[in-house]
Amino acid sequence: MKNNIILLGFMGCGKSTVGKTLAKQLNFDFCDCDSLAEQRSKKTVSQIFADEGEAFFRKLETKIITELCSKQGQIIATGGGAVLNSQNVEALRNSGIVVFLDVSSETVLKRLSGDTSRPLLAREDKETAVKELMTARYPLYSKAAHITINANSDAEDVAKKIIDAFTSRI
Ligand code: S3P
Secondary structure, eight states: OOOOEEEETTTOOOHHOOOHHHHHTTEEEEHHHHHHHHHHTTOOOHHHHHHHHHHHHHHOOOOOOHTTTOSSEEEEETTTGGSSSOOOOOOOOHHHHEEEEEOOHHHHHHTTOOOOGGGOOOOSHHHHHHHHHHHHHHHHHHOOOSEEEOSSHHHHHHHHHHHHHHHOOO
């Protein structure tokens, strides 16, 4: 049985792109928590936040994480706020190796320039929103992760770094 590989980190750190690359290379299934939430509610994440509120989204996110953690052989791309709930973190850590994709605020701002799909960053001053949220969350990502990877480079390179890190753990 293959344990899961769980990617976590801030919005724009590359969880989905790196996850798809890794899944192909390792022949794992790829699961994206945000996409599953969107499929189930038939709404975008922004619409869920607007219509039902963040608390509703967080409950749905926990339900999806709990379900995914009962299976194996998956690369799981979490949403950037998954670490806010300790129940999520415990389930994820128990289901496989948790990898924190660590990026700078400059990388996030560059990658998400023009992006309108993140309700928590839909503010006039996006730079301040990114910096404040990142500072508050950094300790949560670090603590939740088994491995931290510098993810400021492209997806292929980050996937390679993750595989190298696994190889050196064996
Ligand atoms: C969130 C991150 C988003 C999405 C939602 C909330 C967060 O996912 O789950 O907008 O709280 O950081 P990505 O990290 O995939 O953008």
